[in-house]
Amino acid sequence: MLDTRELGRRPGSQRRMSFEAPAPADLGIEVLRVPEGSSIRFELRLEAVMEGVLVTGTAEADLEGECARCLDDIHDHVVADFQELFVYEEREPAGDPDQEDDEASRLEGDLLDLEPLLRDSVVLTLPFQPLCRDDCPGLCTECGARLADDPGHQHDAAVDPRWAKLEGLTQQVGRQQDD
Ligand SMILES: [Zn+2]
Ligand SMILES: [Zn+2]
Known part of the structure; x- marks a missing residue:
């Protein structure tokens, strides 16, 4: 959870943050993942816009896994880029109010939950079949x-x-x- 209070809500105000946080459990895919509790380095830019807070940044983490061809251990690291708009909680979604927009990320008060965003961007960045080296003969x-x-x-x-x-x-x- 990230506190956005210092950013304020005036559109255009920006804040850069860099920090480290321990990796949650089960981050990644079965054959390639970020070890739980290992350090993830975040570089973020928070920008207040009309609807909420736009988060742009990268997360860098170590990876452990197994080669899909020869089953050797893989030690690698991942840099995942992401950008996401977190909508202010109290704003009514545009259009039909009965139709909840489940896709939108929402702020919880001044707090912003980075974890779902982190999970999606890391998984998208990982190769489908990790290899110890590109030409691994298996x-x-x-x-x-x-x-x-x-x-x-x-x-x-x-x-x-x-x-x-x-x-x-x-x-x-x-x-x-x-x-
Ligand atoms: Zn291999
Ligand atoms: Zn043989």
Whole structure:
């Protein structure tokens, strides 16, 4: 919640703010999200207009997720831009008063709830399928090896599922010996 009292309600008055706030839970998408409680950096410009307060700004946050192709961890960050008009509470919506405009964001007294705006803009900014890198080759469809670790990786012939199990075992033994 952001207090707009200092801005006043005279159209044209402006105020810039920058601050940090902890991330709410479940910000982002399932495969890529802002860790709960991590710091979000806001840069905002509040502008009083006739109908309410126009909020323009950016939110910058760290991201954690998994690559959609190779399932590797992704550590990234997001800069989400947004602009939204928060209408003064006591103003009647234009037109039919019975028809509530559910789309409009509203001030609650002098307070402005940034969270829905933050959620929408972050989700819109995130890639649909996050990748560890643009050309991530993903996993081998036959054995599940990470192709990025092994660019020349190939199989001579289709692996018999019974042998694939054995192969997995020898790989594990090999790894243990490496330790
Ligand atoms: Zn990847
Ligand atoms: Zn393979």
